[in-house]
Amino acid sequence: MKILWYLALLAVALAATLVLAGQLGFLSGSVPRQLGATGGRLSPPSQTPNSVSSQADQYPGHPQKDYANIAPLTYTGDGDLALEKLAALLQKSERTVIVTRGPDYIHAQCTTKLLKFTDDVEFWLDRPNSVIHVRSASRLGRKDFGVNRARVEAIRAQFSS
Template sequence: MKIASVPLLALLSSVAIAAPPALTPCPDKPNCVSTEASGKAQMAPIPFSGTAAEAQDALRRAITALPRSTVTRDEPGFVAAEFRSRVFGFVDAAEFVIDGDARVIRFRSGARSGHYDFGVNRERMDALRAALSPAR
């Protein structure tokens, strides 16, 4: 059996390294918050300790602990979820990127319909931040 000799650089350049998914931008409506937004829609990312996988597990548990929540996508470094309002069943969609290098969770959470959300998405992200913060 003959094994071809391939330079290491050529081999490494042929391996695709997937970039983390980009967060969907917030629309120009007051019903969305994001770590990537500016102005009133902006929120700080959620810091974490431990590994990115541990942070993702904790995030998944915190999401599913919230009422009327569903994780819709879960892959290494990325989680998507939906949250339904109690009375009318409106859906808010959230995306989370676990940034292991910066040790933060970046996110975007917004209403799928309507114009105002009465601060619900900001409150939900604050609740997730509190749930993921280490006990003091």
């Protein structure tokens, strides 16, 4: 019985340590070096299944091309207004901070509530095709358990309404 009590105490201590590490920023990861759109393309998806990209098909042979593939955001009318609408939507989103805002590009960081894991979300305005390409990637971990896809789909639903 005493061993079970020690194991329970150890589990609580480990959980508390993990939460404290997250709250202190030790689980946020570092900003990736390759962000932004170059030559009309966002960076490729991550090498592991923890990202989504509307341009995944532009990287043939990429090991996560199929997992990462997601549709871009579509709009009608003025691209500048569409990007402005997207920026306003992101500014209202919980635990989301816009880091970079350019005439055709947005980089935002999204953090989880408890452990403060950070994901980078990028948007690039493709005016000729009336779409906004998106890439969302976790900084840490090999898997994202569908979080990046769910985030982009939630943004899409809000953007489209």
